[in-house]
Amino acid sequence: MMELLYGPTKPLEVPPAKPRDLAESRRLCEAMTTVVADRVREAIDLIELTAHRLVDQITAEPEERWVRAYPFGSCGLGASVADSDLDMYGESFSNPSLIPSLILTRSTPHFPSLVKLPPLSPSLFLFIFYLSVFEQLEKKKICFSFLFFFYIPCRSFSIENARTVLNSFFLHTVHSVCISKCRVFSGSVLFCSFKVTAEVFFREFPPLLQSVVGNVVLVPARVPVVKFSYSGTSVDVVFVSAALSAPPTTEQLLDDSFLLQVSRDTRHSVNGLRTVLELKRRLPVAYDVFTTVLKSVKLWAMRRKVYGNLYCYPSGVVLAIMVARICQVMPASHPNVLLRFFFLFYTQWLSRHDRISPVYITTSLESRGRIPGLPDSWDPRRDACRDDLLPVINPAYPYVNDARNVGRCSLEVFYAELTYAYRLLSNLETPLETIWEPYHILDDYSTFFVVHVTCEEENEEKLEAVLSVWSSYVLSKLRILLYALERLVDARPYPQKLNDGPPRSVPKSGRFLKGSCFIVGIKEKVGRRFPQKNLFFRGV
Template sequence: MGSLGLMNRNNGHRLGITEPISLGGPTEYDVNKTRELEKYLRDAGLYESQEEAVGREEVLGRLDQAVKIWVKTISRAKGLNEQLVQEANAKIFTFGSYRLGVHGPGADIDTLCVGPRHATREEDFFGELHRMLSEMPEVTELHPVPDAHVPVMKFKFSGVSIDLLYAKLSLWVIPDDLDISQDSILQNADEQTVRSLNGCRVTDQILRLVPNIQNFRTTLRCMRLWAKRRGVYSNVSGFLGGINWALLVARICQLYPNALPNMLMSRFFRVYTQWRWPNPVMLCAIEEGSLGLQVWDPRRNPKDRFHLMPIITPAYPSMNSSYNVSSSTLRIMSEEFQRGSEICEAMEANKADWDTLFEPYPFFEAYKNYLQIDITAENDDDLRKWKGWVESRLRQLTLKIERHTYNMLQCHPHPGDFSDRSRLFHCCFFMGLQRKQGVPVNEGEQFDIRLTVEEFKGNVNMYTLWKPGMEIRVSHVKRRNIPNFVFPGGVRPSRPSKVTWVSRSSEPKVSGHAQDNSPEGKAVSNGADDGRKRKQVDDSLETNLRNAKRLAAVPPSTGGVHEGSPPVSIASSCSMKFDSMNTHRSEELRTEKSENNSPDSLKNMKNLVEVSSQSCQANGPAKCSPPNESPPAAADTTNSREAENLAIEKIMSGPYVSHQAFPEELDELEDDFESRSQDKDSRGNNKGSPVESSKANAAGPVPSTNESASASGLYANGNLEELEPTELVPPLSNVTPAPVVQKPLIRFSFTSLKATGNSS
C-alpha cells in the first residue's frame, strides 16, 4: 500500500510523511546504554522461554487445523458438492503483540480466522465453531462475545490465552497464500469484517514502515513496560493500548532511523513532550481508497474534530486508534511524558538510571480521595461477563464527572482491577480524585456527584445479559482507608525508602536503589508516596475545553435511571471534602513547552513542512557526534536540542485545521446508552420487576435550598468526610448557560444496590 509520504526502506529513502530529524548513527555511549537497557528487560522477565515459544506455535497449528475442519463441516452441511467441500478452506492470522514480536510470558495471542462467503459469523462461527471448540478437552474458559464492537471468541487452548476474531470474505475459496494487506480484500465486506481485518492489516503495515524492526521491537518492549509501570497502559480506561504505543514508537523510529533503543527512548519522550495535541501522529499519508470507506479526516467528519490525541492507523481505512482518550487521561500522559523526558536528560548527565525511569507509579499514595467501584456476581462466568461490561463503561463515569463539574474535579482511573480473596466472585476498580490545579478555592464549597454516579449505575444496569446477583457499588474511600488487598501480598507498605524522581528543578532523591525485577505490568508501587504529586500541565487543550464549554454547554442526559430487580438500598451516605492536596503546580516549565502549547500556534497549522535531512545532519542531536564513551558535552547538547526542537515544531505543522475540542464523546456515549436502552426494551425486561427512578435522580446539582440543610448535617456525622472545595458550574438543562450566581456544594454521596459490612 503506497502513499505520497512513503518510500522503500531497502533503497535508503525515508519512511514516513516527513524527512527524519536525524540520520546520525549511534555512539559508543548509546551502544553501552542499549546493552544495559536490554539486560534490564531480561531481568524484568519480558522474554518468554524457548519452550513457551514452541508451545505457542503448536497451539496456533492446532487451531488452524480446527478451523479447516470446521469450514469443511459447514460446507458439507450447507449442501455444497464434494469438490467444493474439499476446496473449502479457512486460515488463521496473528496480529497484536505476538505478530509484532513484543509479547511476553503468559501473554494472549490475538488471532483472526478468515473464512469464505458461505461461512457466516452468527450461525457458523459463533454457532458451529463454538460447539466444536467446547467439545475439545484442551479448550477451556470459552467465552463468546458476539455483540462486541469487534466480535470475538475468547478461550484458552492448552493453557494459552486466545482472542479469536472472524472475517468473512466475498471469496468462495480462501487460498493458502492469501494476502490480506491488499485493499481488494475489503471488497463487499461488512463492517464487522472490516474492523476484524483491521488489526492484522495495521500490524503488518507497521512492520513495513519502520526502518529497523529489531530496534523498533526493543524500544516498543521498553515503552510497554514503562507505560504499565506508570499506569498509563489501558485503552479501555482512556489511556493507550498496545497498538497505540506501537504507532507512537514507530513514528519515532522513522524520525531517527539509525538510532539504537537507548536514543529512541529518549527521543520518544522529547518529541511527545513537545507534541501539540490534537495534531495527529501518522506513519504515512492517509489514503482515500476506492471502496468508499470512511477514513479519519477532521476537515470532513465533524466527530473527528473532537478527538483529543489522534494516533492514526496506517492501513486503509485509516482511523483514530486512540478515540478513548479524555482530557484527564491526556493530562496524566502528558505529565508522564514530561517526567520521562526529564529523567532521560538526567541519565545523560549520569544523575539517574533505568530504575528511576521505570519506577512504578504509586497510585494509592498519589491522591487523598478515591472512588471504589465494587462489582459482584453469582459465579465465575457471570463475574467475567459483568466485569467486562462494567470495565467498558467506566470511561463513561470519568467523562460524566468531568463534564458535570466542568473539569473542576479530575479523575485518574487505575488501569487494573483488584480482587478481595475473602469474598467470592468479587472485583473492584479505583479512580483517584483531585480538584483542578490552579483554581481559587473558596471555603465551604463541595462537589456533588451523587446523581452523576446514580446515572452511571443506571446505565451499567441496562446490560442486556444481566442476571440476578450482578451488582455494582460505588463508594468514596480516603487514602488511609484503601483496602489492604490492593497491595502486593495483601500487606500495606510501611513507607520504605526508594529511588524517587522529584522535579526538573531539583535532582532525584536517591534513598535506595532496590531493583524492581517484577514482570511487565506491575503498576502498583511496593513503596509509599514518593513525596510529590503529578505536575499540572497547563496546555492549550484544557484552555480550549474550558472555553468551548462556556460557549456551548451540552445538557446532561435526563432520562430515568433503570436498575435491576434487586431492590435499591442505601449502603452508606458520605460527603467528603478534599483535604489540602500536596499537589502544587510546577514553578518552572520549559519555555518551548509553553510556546508549543499556545492556542495561536495551533491555529497557524497550514502546510506540511518537511525537515531536510541535511539541516538535521548539520544541527543534529549530540548523539550523532563521533563515538565517545561519555555523554555529550553540555553546550553541544543544548545546541543540538534546540535544533531538534525546531525540527519537531516543523513536523507538527500539518494540513489539518486546528479546532477547539471538548468531550463530545460524552454525547456519543449517551447516544449509545439510549440505543442500548431501546434494544433492551425491545428484548423485554429479563430482570424481573425493574426499579425506575424519577428524573430527579438524573445527574445534576442538588437545589440550593436543600444544600444548606444538607451542609449542616455533614459535620454532625463523624463518618461523613468532605471534599476539598472548589468552584462548580451546575450542569445545564438547556443550551444557554445560566449565570453563576452561587457556588453550590461539592458533595459526594453514593448508594449501592446492596449493603455491605463496611461503610465508606
Template sequence: MENSEQTWGITPPISCALPTPAETHSTTLLLEELRRQNTFESATETKKRERVLLDLQRIADEFVKRVAKEKEPQNEVLIRDARGEVFTYGSYCLGVYGPGSDIDTLVTAPRYVTRDDYFKYFPSLLQEMAPKGAVTDLTAVEDAFVPIIKFEYWGISIDLIFSRIATLKQFPPHGQLNLTNNEYLRGLDDRELRSLNGTRVTREILNLVPEQSTFRLALRAIKLWAQRRAIYANIIGFPGGVVWAMMVARVCQLYPKAASSTIVTKFFQIMKSWHWPQPVQLKRMDDGPLNVRVWNPKVYKSDSYHLMPVITPAYPQMCATFNITHSTMTIIQRELERGFDLTTKIRDGKLQWKDLFDKHTFFTADHRYYLAVIATSTTKEAHKIWSGFVESKVRVLVGDLERVSSISIARPFNKGYERVHRVKNDQETEEVQNGSLAYRIQDDDSDDDSKVNKENGVEVKTENAKIENIPQAPSLGSKIYTTTHYVGLELAEGAKSLDLSYQVNTFKNMCAQWEKYQSNLNFLSIQTVKNTNLPDDVFEPGEVKPTRPLKRAAAMKRNASSEVC
C-alpha cells in the same frame, strides 16, 4: 543513495545518523535490563505458542472443509482445496510478547463460510481436534462488538475472532493471502471489517518502520514503562498496545538509523512536546474501495474533539485514541515529562535503565480521595458480562467528573480488582455491594471502604446518593462476585466541599438502562474512599499503605517531653 526521506513517514527524518558506540552500549544495557524485568519468555514457551498456532491452523482448515461439505456436497474440487487462514495481531504479531501474554488470533475463510457457521462449528471442533485437556475456559460471545471465542490452549490465553473474505471462493496456499490488500474489504459487514482491522493495522505498522528489530526493542521498553506507570489501557481511557506501537513507530521513522536506546530517549523528547491535536500518522491517508467513514476532523465534527489523535495506518483510517479524556491526557503528559527527565539522566550516566521502570504511586502517594466503582453479580458468568460493561463505561464517569468545578483531575486506575465474597444474609450482601471486604473468600483483614466526611476541611458526599426507579437487588445468596475500579481525585485549588451525587446517580442510571442489565443479578455502587482506608490488596509487597497523621500522638509526646524538662 539515501532514500529515507521518501520512504518513511509523512515528513523527512530528523536525523539519519548512525549509532555512536555509547548509544550501542546503552542499547545493550537496555536489553539486559528488559531481560531482568522478565519481559522475554523462554524459547520453550515460544515454541509452545508456535505449536498452538499450528493446531489452530489445522482446526481452521477442517472447519472450512466441513462447511464446504455441508453447502456444496457435490463439489469435490471445492471440498478438496477448502482451507482457512489463521493470522495473528497485537503483541504476538508485533513480536513484543512476553510471559503470560495472550495471542490475538484471526480466522479467515472463503465467502461461503459465515459468522453463524463459525460459532456453530468452531467451538466443538476445538474440543474435538485439540489434544485432550488442552482447551479450557471456552466462551463464545456472538453478540460482542467484535464477535469472539475466548479460551485457553495449553495455558495460553487465546482471543479468536473471524471474518470471511467475500471476494474469494477459494483461498491460495497457506502464507500467500495478503490481508493488507484493500480489495479484500469488499462485501464485508461492519463486524467483519472490525475483525480484519487488527491484523491489517499490525502488519502495516511493521511495514512502516525502518528497522523492525530496533522498533521491537524500543517498544518493549515503552510498553513496560507504560504498564508500570499505569497508563496502559485503551478501554479505561489510556493508550493501548497498538497506540504505543504507532507512537514508537513514528519516532523510528524520524530517526531511521538510530539504536533502540536512542529511540526510547527521543520518544519522550518528541511526544512530550507534540503539538496535539496534530495527529500522529505513519503514512498519508489512503483512498479505498468502500463508502465508509475515515478519520477527518475537517469533515466530521466529532473527530475534531479527539484530544490526542493517533491514526491507524490501514484503510479505513481511524483514531485509536478517541477514549482519551482531559484527565488521562494530563496524566500521560506528566508521565512523558517524567520519562524525558529520567532518560536524559540515563543518557548522561546519572541513572540506570531500571529507574525508568519504577512502579506508579497511584495508591501509595498520588491521591487523598478515590471513588470506588463496584460492579456486583450473583454468578460468575453474569459477572463477566456486567463487569465488562461497567469497565467500558468508567471513562464516561471520568468525563462527567472532569466537568465538576471542584475537581482538577479524575484519574482512573488502569485495571479493576476482582474479588469473591461469601455472605449469609441480606445485610452482609448489602455491605459487600457497598465496598466491604469483610466477607471476602480469602485471608483479608482489610477494613471496609469508608465514606469521606469532612476531613481536613474537604467534604466529599456520594455514599447516600440513591438510584431511582430501579428494583432493589434481592439477596445475592452465598457467593458474590465484585470488580472494583478506582478513580483518583485531585481537587481544584481552594475546594472545600465536593458533592458528586448528581454525577454518581447519572452514571448508575445509565448503566442500569443497559439492555442486558438484570436487577436480580447485577448491582452497581459508587463509594468514596480515603487513601488511609484503601483495601490491603491494592498494595503490593514492599509498598507502604498511607496512614492517618498521628497528630494527637505527636502532641502527647511533646507534652511529655516538656514535663520531663
C-alpha cells in the same frame, strides 16, 4: 523540532553512535527478551485445528474448507509484554476478608429490583462508592449504581475500614505485577471461506473450543471476540469470512480492494492484521530494533499505569504507531537512542496548547473513498474528528484515529508521565531501567471512585463465566463514567481489574458470590473552567 509537528518529513540526521550506546542497547535488548515466553504458535495451531472441525461440519468442497489464523496486535508485532486482557485475568486481593461487610454479606432478596440485562444472569450487581481517608468526608460516602440507579445505606464503613481496603486493593496488586510473572497476550484473526458466516462461527466455534480448553467467553461488540486461556496465555480470537478459494497472502491483505472480498459483517475484524503488516513495511530501521523499543515503551506505560484503551489511555496499537513514527523521524540503529528520543519527541509534540497535530506514518491521509461497513477516514475538517484530543492515525485504510477514546484527564496523566520520564532520561547517566519504576496511586490520591461488580450463581464454574461476561460489559462502558467524572474532578483511572478473592458462599442461600473492582483516583478540580465540549456526550 517544530517542522516535525506537521506529519512525515525528511528524517533527522542520526548522531554518531557513542561507546555507551552499544552497551546500553545490549542491556536493553537482554531485558526485553525476558519479559515474555512466546506460546503464540501453539495457540494458533489450536485455533486452526478447532476451526477445521467446524468447517468439516459445514462443507465438503475442498476450495471451501481452508482456514488460516494469523497473529495480530502485540503478538503479531512480536512485542508482547504483559497480559493486555486486564478484564479476564486480574490479580486477587491479598486478604478478601478486609473488603467491607457491605460488599460481602449481602443477599439477593434485600436489594431493589434491577433492570435485567439479557442474556446475563439477573443476580448481577454494580456499585459505585467512595473510599476516602479524610475524616471530614466520612459522612459523604454514598453507594449508588451508574448503570442501574438505586441507593443503599453505607453501613459498617469506618475510616479504618477505608484505609485498610485501599491498602488491600493496591499494595498487593502493584507489587505482584512483575516481569517474571506476566502472562502473555495473544491476538489471532481467523480467516475462513464465505461458507462459514459470522452467525454460524460464533454459535458453533466457542462450544468446540470449550471442549478442549475449558472456559471460553464470547464478548459481543462491534468486533466480537472469543476469549480463552491456554497454557498461561490469554488468547483473543476475531473472525473474518472471505470470498476466496485459498487463505489470503500478505500482498492481498495489503491491497485495499481485499476489503471488498470480506463479508460486510466481519470487515471490522480484518484491519487489526492489516495494521501489523502496514507497520512492518513502513519501518526504516531493523525490525528487532523497533520491537525492542516498543516493548520498552509498553513496559513503561504498564508500570506507570497509563496503558489500556478501555480505561481511556493509549492502547498497544497507539504506542506501536507512535514508536514507528519516531523510527521514521530518527532512524537510529541503537534502541537506547530511540527510546530516549521517544520521550523527547512526544513531550514536545503534546506540549501544544491549541491542538495536537495527528501522528501518522503513511505518506498522506488522503481519503480514497468510503468502504461499505467501515468508518470514514479521519479528516480534521469534520467536527467529529476535530474534537479528538489525541489523534494517532492507523496506517491501514480507512485511516481512523486509534486514540479516539483518550479523555482529557487520561491525556493529562499520560503527558505528565511522558514529561517525568523525559526529565529522568535527559540526564544521559540515568539508567534506562529508572523509567520502569512501578507507579503507586496511593502516593498521589487518597479519594477514590470504586466500581464494584459482583454476581451470584449456584455453582462456582458458572459463577466465573458469568462474572467474566458481566465485568467485560461493565468495563466496556466504564469510559462513559470517566468522561462524566472528568467534567467534575481530576480523575486518574487505575487500568487494572482487581478481584476480591475466591468465590464465597452466601449464607442460607446455597449460592456463591464473587466480585471485582475498577478504581478511579479523584481530586478536586481547582481553577479550571468546565469544558464546552466533552467526550461524555459522544460516549452516551
